[in-house]
Amino acid sequence: MRIPCPHCGERGNEEFLYRGAACLPRPSAEAPDAQWHDYVYLRDNPAGSHRELWQHVHGCRRWLVLTRDTRTHAIAAAVDVAAAAP
């Protein structure tokens, strides 16, 4: 799998660190335990399009939001977190 970093260009995925699903709604500090449980532990885990966080640790070190198909690894979009829609 090759990841098109918006800053460095296309690089092998071994240069990146994977962090999991992107943009899970983070509860407020006062939110009930049930909401925190859902945030920390539950995942949609789709077979298909998945928005996910990767860090280019061996490159620009920026965090990216990838939109990737989990069945084919085709990457539809790779944007810097600062530019990503919430």
Place this chain on the structure above:
Amino acid sequence: MTYSLWRVAREALRGNTGWEPAWRDPAPKPRYDVIVVGGGGHGLATAHYLAKLHGITNVAVLEKSWIGSGNAGRNTTIIRSNYLLPGNEVFYEHSMKLWEGLEQDLNFNTMVSQRGVLNLFHSDGERDAAARRGNSMRLHGADGELLDAAQVRAMVPLLDFDNARFPITGGLLQRRGGTARHDAVVWGYARAADRRGVDIIQNCEVTGIRVEGGRVRGVETTRGYIAAGKVGLACAGNTSRVAAMAGLRLPIESHVLQAFVSEAIKPLVHTVMTFGAGHFYISQSDKGSLVFGGDIDGYNSYAQRGSLPIVEHVAEACVALLPCTGRLRMLRSWGGVMDMSMDGSPIIDRTPVDGLYLNAGWCYGGFKATPASGWCFAHTIAHDQAHALNAAMRLDRFATGALIDENGAGAQPNLH
């Protein structure tokens, strides 16, 4: 037909014309008492124990492809009960005991080979951790021995003992661990369940789960609607997708794990060895191929194939541990999609939907669990209540905080 030496001899003399199919190929009935979704090792074992131990024989196992086409037929066949935590170790030791009697129970040669599982270590800290784990195993009634470097050298002489980075200072050995033939486990459980009346229905994908008034009523399939008193999910890597049909969102991510075999060579590794520091493990098949693997690829995947960086890493680790394999050719590699849970341990439990049961979260270690998983899942389905052996493997442990986190890695499935 019961298999025996006498039967083999008789068929040899009659040109092997008397063998019958090992299980029937029935059309689905309109209704079953229990439907098990997923014809991997766990689903088939569940059906066997439901019929054998709980007298529930109006059972169907629905498999979207052929039985054993998932991880049951893709794993590296290691069996062991060398876990640290109480919620896990009692369960895996029960599984080991079932392996030890499995061939007699199933009347099938599952090729259980107790060739030992050896976890290598390289530092004082690692040895202390291995000793602690070994003590935990022994306190739970399993076997475990701490070996020093000389004892490891006597067992497996060709390792790179004086490796500059990871010198081998000893190992934790479980002699009762080893391997079993994965396909034979699938076929053995299928045949045994079929003989007790269970319908094994292949090419039958579950596409929906009908829930009315909070209770499961049946499943939609590619071969029509089938009503059920109870439904058990044993879908491994596809668990999240199938559970979503009943409105459940689970603490699971699907990840791919690869495995590799080399060309066949003379006996070199007669035990199962793990080289944790190199993220590598290896054994040798009866045909002579080295069978080995490493870490999961590390990102969500439903593709039953992996990426090249892991292939390279695993090959490097192999040569680091066994320099004599440097000229050996890799024959094949493949991948399987695994249900990685948020604490690295499995779930065998009821669900918030009445009559719907969950068997999932096996990560990269569910083959060894196959007998106990089926045994406990059958109990849980039959009695609508967990057995003491799977009492800790609850779905709500992520909410209550009673996690079973062997590695202490937290809710990060690609680190388990």
